[in-house]
Amino acid sequence: MKKAAGSHRPTRMRSKNRSGFSxxxxxxxxxxxxxxxxxRIFIQCMFCIGTLIVGFRFxxxxxxxxxxxxxxxxxxxxRTGARMGSLVSIGNRSDLDLRIQxxxxxxxxxxxxxxxxxxxxxxxxxxxxRHAILIRPxxxxxxxxxxxxxxxxxxxxxxxxxxxxxxxxxxxxxxxxTFVRSFQAVHLTGLLHTLSLVPVHVTWIVMEAGGVxxxxxxxxxxxxxxxxxxxxxxxxxPAGLKERGQLEAHMRVEGLRYVREEKMEGIVVFADExxxxxxxxxxxxxxxxxxxxxxxxxxGFAGFEETAQSRxxxxxxxxxxxxxxxxxxxxxxxxxxxQGPSCDSEGNLVGWHIFDPLPLxxxxxxxxxxxxxxxxxxxxxxxxxxxxWKTEGNQPEWIKSWDEWATPKDGSAPDIKAxxxxxxxxxxxxxxxxxxxLWWLRAEARADSRHPANWVLDENLEIIVPAKxxxxxxxxxxxxxxxxxxxxxxxxxxxxxxxxxxxxxGKGRRSKRRQSRPNIS
Amino acid sequence: xxxxxxxxxxxxxxxxxLLLLFLCQQVSLAAVHHQRxxxxxxxxxxxNPVGRLKVFVYELPSKYNKKWLEKDPRCLTHMxxxxxxxxxxxxxSPVRTMNPEEADWFxxxxxxxxxxxxxxxxxxxxxxxxxxxxxxxxxTHWPFWNRTEGGDHFFVVPHDFGACFHxxxxxxxxxxxxxxxKRSTLVQTxxxxxxxxxxxxxxxxxxxxxxxxxxxxxxxxSTPRSIFVYFRGLFYDVGNDPEGGYxxxxxxxxxxxxxxxxxxxxxxxxHPSTYYEDMQRAIFCLCPLxxxxxxxxxxxxxxxxxxxVIIADDIVLPFxxxxxxxxxxxxxxxxxxxxxxKILSLISPEEVxxxxxxxxxxxxxxxxxxxxxxxxxxxxxxxxxxxARKLPHDPQIYLKPGQTVLNxxxxxxxxxxxW
Numbered sequence: 049m050k051k052a053a054g055s056h057r058p059t060r061m062r063s064k065n066r067s068g069f070s071x072x073x074x075x076x077x078x079x080x081x082x083x084x085x086x087x088r089i090f091i092q093c094m095f096c097i098g099t100l101i102v103g104f105r106f107x108x109x110x111x112x113x114x115x116x117x118x119x120x121x122x123x124x125x126x127r128t129g130a131r132m133g134s135l136v137s138i139g140n141r142s143d144l145d146l147r148i149q150x151x152x153x154x155x156x157x158x159x160x161x162x163x164x165x166x167x168x169x170x171x172x173x174x175x176x177x178r179h180a181i182l183i184r185p186x187x188x189x190x191x192x193x194x195x196x197x198x199x200x201x202x203x204x205x206x207x208x209x210x211x212x213x214x215x216x217x218x219x220x221x222x223x224x225x226t227f228v229r230s231f232q233a234v235h236l237t238g239l240l241h242t243l244s245l246v247p248v249h250v251t252w253i254v255m256e257a258g259g260v261x262x263x264x265x266x267x268x269x270x271x272x273x274x275x276x277x278x279x280x281x282x283x284x285x286p287a288g289l290k291e292r293g294q295l296e297a298h299m300r301v302e303g304l305r306y307v308r309e310e311k312m313e314g315i316v317v318f319a320d321e322x323x324x325x326x327x328x329x330x331x332x333x334x335x336x337x338x339x340x341x342x343x344x345x346x347x348g349f350a351g352f353e354e355t356a357q358s359r360x361x362x363x364x365x366x367x368x369x370x371x372x373x374x375x376x377x378x379x380x381x382x383x384x385x386x387q388g389p390s391c392d393s394e395g396n397l398v399g400w401h402i403f404d405p406l407p408l409x410x411x412x413x414x415x416x417x418x419x420x421x422x423x424x425x426x427x428x429x430x431x432x433x434x435x436x437w438k439t440e441g442n443q444p445e446w447i448k449s450w451d452e453w454a455t456p457k458d459g460s461a462p463d464i465k466a467x468x469x470x471x472x473x474x475x476x477x478x479x480x481x482x483x484x485x486l487w488w489l490r491a492e493a494r495a496d497s498r499h500p501a502n503w504v505l506d507e508n509l510e511i512i513v514p515a516k517x518x519x520x521x522x523x524x525x526x527x528x529x530x531x532x533x534x535x536x537x538x539x540x541x542x543x544x545x546x547x548x549x550x551x552x553x554g555k556g557r558r559s560k561r562r563q564s565r566p567n568i569s
Numbered sequence: 570x571x572x573x574x575x576x577x578x579x580x581x582x583x584x585x586x587l588l589l590l591f592l593c594q595q596v597s598l599a600a601v602h603h604q605r606x607x608x609x610x611x612x613x614x615x616x617n618p619v620g621r622l623k624v625f626v627y628e629l630p631s632k633y634n635k636k637w638l639e640k641d642p643r644c645l646t647h648m649x650x651x652x653x654x655x656x657x658x659x660x661x662s663p664v665r666t667m668n669p670e671e672a673d674w675f676x677x678x679x680x681x682x683x684x685x686x687x688x689x690x691x692x693x694x695x696x697x698x699x700x701x702x703x704x705x706x707x708x709t710h711w712p713f714w715n716r717t718e719g720g721d722h723f724f725v726v727p728h729d730f731g732a733c734f735h736x737x738x739x740x741x742x743x744x745x746x747x748x749x750x751k752r753s754t755l756v757q758t759x760x761x762x763x764x765x766x767x768x769x770x771x772x773x774x775x776x777x778x779x780x781x782x783x784x785x786x787x788x789x790x791s792t793p794r795s796i797f798v799y800f801r802g803l804f805y806d807v808g809n810d811p812e813g814g815y816x817x818x819x820x821x822x823x824x825x826x827x828x829x830x831x832x833x834x835x836x837x838x839x840h841p842s843t844y845y846e847d848m849q850r851a852i853f854c855l856c857p858l859x860x861x862x863x864x865x866x867x868x869x870x871x872x873x874x875x876x877x878v879i880i881a882d883d884i885v886l887p888f889x890x891x892x893x894x895x896x897x898x899x900x901x902x903x904x905x906x907x908x909x910x911k912i913l914s915l916i917s918p919e920e921v922x923x924x925x926x927x928x929x930x931x932x933x934x935x936x937x938x939x940x941x942x943x944x945x946x947x948x949x950x951x952x953x954x955x956x957a958r959k960l961p962h963d964p965q966i967y968l969k970p971g972q973t974v975l976n977x978x979x980x981x982x983x984x985x986x987x988w
Contacts, residue, residue, distance in 0.1 A: 104812050174761070174882045176738045178812070179819040183826045184907035189833065193914040197797050197833050203918040204852055204925070205793040211602060212791035 209247060216334045219249040219274070219314035221433055223303040225296045226264060226321050227257040227285040230493035233267065233503050235321035240271045243319065246330045249274040251314065253306060255299040258284040266502055279306065287495045294461035300426055301454050301462050308436045308450065316431040318464070322489050323427055329485035332477045333430045338444060339468060340430040342477040343388025343401070345484040347491075388428055391480040397472055400424060401481075427486060429464045430477065446470040603929035606897075610890040610958060614932045615946050618953035619663045622960055625672035626659050627707050629679065633699065637683035648865050649682040649691060650777040651948075652725040654939045655756070656680075658949045674754075674956055675713055675722045679703040682728045693734040697747055697980070698988035700724070700734075704749050718974050719753035720966030723956060726750075727776065729861040731757035733766040736860065741766055748979040752966065754959065756952055758863050760885025767885060772955040774948060775887040778868045780938045786845040790874075797833040798913065799851035799875065800824070801840050802866075803859070820880050821857050823906040831910060848873040852921065853899070853913055855880065868937045871897075876924050878913065880906060888936060888951050890958070897927050 222243055226232060243250050250273040256264050259280040268278055281299045286292055300318060307316060315333050319325065323344070332342065392398045402424065435447050436454075446469045453466040468474060478485050493499075606614050634656065638644055645653055656678040659665055666672050681696035708714040714722065726732045732750050733741035745765045746755075759766055760773035767773075803816075804825035810816040828834040836855070841847065848854055854870040858881035867886065870877040877898040879886070886894045894900075901912055927933065935946040943949055968974065978985065 174763075175818070176742060178814040179903075181814060181819040181822040181826060182904065182907050183823065187827060187830065189831050189910055193911055194833065197910075197914040200914065200916070200918050200921060201795065201797060201852065204921060205795070207922055207925075208791060208793055212789070214791070 213247070214331050214334060217248045218334055219251060220246060220330055220333065221251045221253065221307060221312055221314045221316045222319040223253045223255070223300055223307075223316060224319050224321055225255045225257065225299045225303075228261050228263050229285075229495070230497045230499040231491070232264070232321070233499075235489075236264070236267045237270075238324065239319060239321045240267065242325045242327070244272040245327060247327075248330070248334075249314075251275040251277070251312060252319075253277045253279065253303045255279050255281050255303050257281050257295060257299065263501060277306070279303070297426070297461035297463065300464075304436050304454065307433050308438060311437060312433050314433050316433050316436070318426040318429065320425075320427050320488070322492070324487040324489060326485045328483075329478075332483075332485055335477060336430050336432055336475055338432050338435050338447060338475070339473070340475045340477045341389045341397075341424075341428055341481070342430065342486065343386050343481040343484050344425060344427055345487045346385040346387065347487050347489045386481075386484055387424060388478075388484075389474070389476045389481040391476055395476070395480050397474055397476050423463065424465055425488070426464045427488070429474075431464075431467075435467065444473070446473045602926070603931070604923070604926045606892060606927055606930055606933055608889070608891045608893045613891045613954060613958070614888075614936055614951070616950075616954045616957075617945065618950055618957050621957040622664055622673045622953065623666040623671055624659055624662070624664050624674045624676055624953075624956075625666055625669040625713075626656075626676045626678065627711065629677065629703060629706060633679045633703050633706075637680045641683060641685050643685055643689055644680065644683040646779060647685075647689060647691075648776040648778065649727040649758075651727045651756075651758070651774060651939060652678075652680050652682060654777065654941070655725050655949065655952065658943055662943075662949075662953075664953060669711065669713060672713075673721065673960055673962070675707075677703055677707055677722060677724055679724070681726060681734070691728060693728055693736060695988065696728070696734045697744075697984040698986055700732075700747055701749060701984060702988040716968065717752070717962075717966045718968060719750065721962055723754040723756055723772075724750060725756045727756075727758045727774070729759060730766040731755060731759040731771070732768070738860070744981065747984075749975055749977070751975065754956070758887075759861060760887070760889070761862050761881075762883040762885060764883070770959065772952055773885050773887045773889060774952060775868045775937045776863060776865045777939050778865050778872075778937075780940050783845060783869065783872050787873075788846050788849050792850060794850055794852050796835045796847065796851035798828075798835065798853045798855060798878070798909075799847060800834075800836040800855035800857075801838070801844060803838055804836075806860075809860075816860065817858050818903060820903045820906055821859070823903075824855065824857060824880070824909065827907050828910065833910065833914075845869070845873065848875050851875045853878050856898075857881065858884070858903075867898075871928060871937045872934050874925060874928050876921065876928065878909075880909075887948075888955065891951060891954065892933065892936065897924055897933070899924075 224239065226236060243252055252268075252271060252273045252275070254264070254268060254277065256278065259282065260278055265278060268276060279302070281295075281302060283295060285295060304316065315336055317330070317333055324347075329342075333340065387401055389397050390399050390401050435443055436450060437443075438450070448467055448469055454462050456462055456466075465471075605612065608614070634653075638653065644650060656676075659676055669675070679700060681693070681699055682691040684692050684695055686692060704714065704719070724732070726734075728734065729736045730738065730741035732746045732755050733744050734747065735741040735744055742765050746768050751768075755768055755771040756774055757767075757771055758774055758776050760771070761767055802821075804821045805813060806816040813819075813822060816822070824836065828836060835847070835851070848869060852875065854866060854873075854875035854877055856864055856866040856870060856877045856879050858864070862881035862884040867877050867879070869875075878901060879894075879898050880901050880903060882903050886892070886898075899913065899916065901909060905912065932946050935944060936948060936951050938947050939949060940947040
């Protein structure tokens with residue numbers, strides 16, 4: 049632990065000091081006052097004993113009580129250690145000198161003093177001794193000051209960027225696919241603010257499935273980017289995940305076609321709206337020559353999650369079996385799933401990490417997810433805009449021409465990795481894929497969930513209609529059978545049935561009524 | 570005659586050349602990475618002391634210096650290690666002279682802060698006797714002490730309260746500066762105005778901090794500074810101050826009580842392994858007093874570009890005549906600690922950037938370090954510059970033969986025992 053200078057008293061020495069006067073006299077005091085009255089010695093002993101009993105410097109407190117009537121202080125509350133009342137600082141030594149004289153005359157015992165001459169001789173202006181701990185009554189920070197502090201931080205960081213930041217500042221072209229849905233506001237707002245904070249010029253191409261809508265335009269109006277292109281794509285977004293992926297691939301290709309035709313300069317980044325970008329991502333993307341690859345982390349379903357089923361099973365285990373308490377709270381190592389390039393020790397690309405989801409208890413998701421995720425995502429790649437230009441002669445030969453990769457003949461969805469003839473030419477960014485600058489949040493509302501336009505409610509919600517008929521299967525959650533009820537709770541045959549099992553008919557009205565009350569565990 | 574004229578022409582040419590060089594330097598420093606530092610003594614941070622003074626190093630028996638190092642090599646790494654490193658530096662420095670007749674300053678290498686407890690804390694109880702014994706040795710073996718009674722001698726006393734030789738402030742004040750050192754120049758870390766233990770004319774130096782340890786932990790300067798205020802250290806010293814209110818005169822406890830919930834303040838007693846890296850990500854670093862007003866945090870703050878917020882009334886900072894600390898750090902009175910967040914957030918951004926530019930000056934960082942091997946402008950050179958600025962000596966320090974000023978029997982009885 050970092051110690052301040054001098055905080056190293058041997059505690060043996062100091063512990064002696066707890067007992068009042070006598071320990072303050074060390075071996076080198078040569079100025080004892082010779083005429084000590086017996087009365088003073090007696091009072092001194094009483095204070096000593098009092099200090100031993102009570103546990104703190106009694107004399108100091110006594111002196112404080114006297115001094116507190118002399119020193120009215122300002123509005124701060126004073127606080128000392130854990131056990132004390134408040135204490136006022138003793139005041140300047142110079143007036144102390146005068147007061148020493150008069151107080152020795154008046155009440156010598158209340159004043160701890162064995163070297164009166166030396167203390168008078170000292171020229172110290174700042175006190176040695178006990179001081180109050182000043183605490184202001186309203187501890188919370190003033191919001192105006194907090195904003196000022198944040199402005200200060202922002203200004204300092206801007207200066208740092210200007211002095212030390214990356215000198216390369218190629219503009220960024222961000223291609224995003226979106227469509228109107230409940231979580232569009234969540235995802236798009238986050239992406240919007242990220243892109244607004246990128247220090248270089250950003251051209252944001254937003255491809256919207258189902259045509260340009262006002263709602264998306266409403267969100268996009270808040271973006272502070274250099275250039276915003278809001279383009280519509282004819283087809284509506286399908287409900288199935290696999291089909292969505294294909295449509296998104298087509299939409300991105302459409303965005304790239306726009307780049308190609310307008311001959312935009314810069315670095316093309318596939319900023320999916322469900323991605324979380326770090327600003328370092330955009331700095332790292334500047335390093336690309338033609339095609340770059342980096343790692344993307346996956347949030348929303350990582351290897352540590354357990355299903356509701358297994359958790360219930362654990363609860364039962366805990367209650368029934370003995371000694372298996374640790375099952376419920378056992379530490380699961382969090383292994384973030386990362387998808388991206390992988391290198392050997394020299395930094396050359398040797399392969400790709402692909403997300404491989406762990407199967408759930410119910411085999412419901414595996415079929416759908418696996419098909420989607422056996423290949424790299426578009427955000428893994430970063431392109432130089434010139435790679436898709438018409439002047440194919442200027443591109444290196446390991447980049448395929450537009451017609452070859454962007455419009456596959458067999459009608460399947462285009463894949464960004466298909467732009468490469470040779471994988472090894474890809475420039476691996478982010479410390480060879482080890483730095484994850486990009487996270488994919490795989491969280492989405494149900495396809496048929498309703499949300500109010502612009503998330504503004506004019507009227508109160510009166511009827512809540514459950515969403516039905518989605519292609520995503522429900523995860524049936526079985527209510528766990530409750531623990532057996534205590535014996536005194538129910539009388540008669542009803543207790544043996546257990547809760548949740550409603551027996552209709554059978555015994556009679558009385559038992560039926562008893563059954564019909566569910567046992568809430 | 571001709572020689573004088575040639576000399577005159579030559580000096581004219583050199584002065585003109587120097588003027589041109591000076592102007593060029595001013596123009597070239599228009600780039601705003603850092604800014605030149607000039608204190609009350611002028612632009613002296615980068616002065617070269619070689620040729621401006623001569624120092625004679627006394628050869629004392631090894632019981633005063635080397636024996637202590639052999640007994641406990643920790644003396645070379647703790648924050649009082651300046652006395653050992655200054656000795657090594659002077660032995661190898663070009664300002665050293667073997668001829669004491671031409672020396673301006675005399676240095677006595679006595680390691681008074683090397684008597685360590687098993688915990689590594691120096692005990693000062695034998696130091697007055699050791700110093701006395703060393704002075705009596707040099708006064709009997711060389712005539713130079715008696716010539717001035719120490720007026721042209723300097724000593725390095727890096728302990729908590731300098732030459733008062735005690736760690737408790739009350740005791741240190743009672744003892745005062747060792748009477749035999751009354752006329753000498755003291756090079757010490759302690760500096761507080763209107764305090765007995767800071768003699769007039771002393772040179773205040775920073776505490777020793779191992780340079781390699783800090784310089785190996787730099788992070789890229791483009792890493793944004795996102796911590797507003799940073800501090801790691803004790804707020805309450807429960808071992809030595811169980812009642813509370815004595816340690817740091819209650820200032821550290823006030824910082825904790827007022828700002829422990831403030832999100833802008835990253836303060837804690839937990840010392841992380843990324844301490845140096847965190848300091849480089851902070852804008853302000855608190856440097857409150859502890860049991861003594863000085864602390865190594867100042868050095869660390871300067872090295873890592875974190876603006877030091879100094880909470881110690883009347884403190885005298887190292888090399889105060891060469892470094893204009895008011896322009897570099899923020900000084901907060903101890904009674905204003907509850908308003909610390911207001912004070913810091915209301916500093917204008919231009920002022921903060923100015924301070925950061927001053928801190929970025931490599932001469933500033935160099936001046937705080939006792940570099941091994943020595944580099945121009947480091948703390949050793951600043952000490953020599955300080956000594957050089959005190960030259961020429963006041964002729965009154967030279968005593969007439971037979972005249973004595975110091976009283977060798979002055980002081981507590983325990984100090985008079987031989988060592």
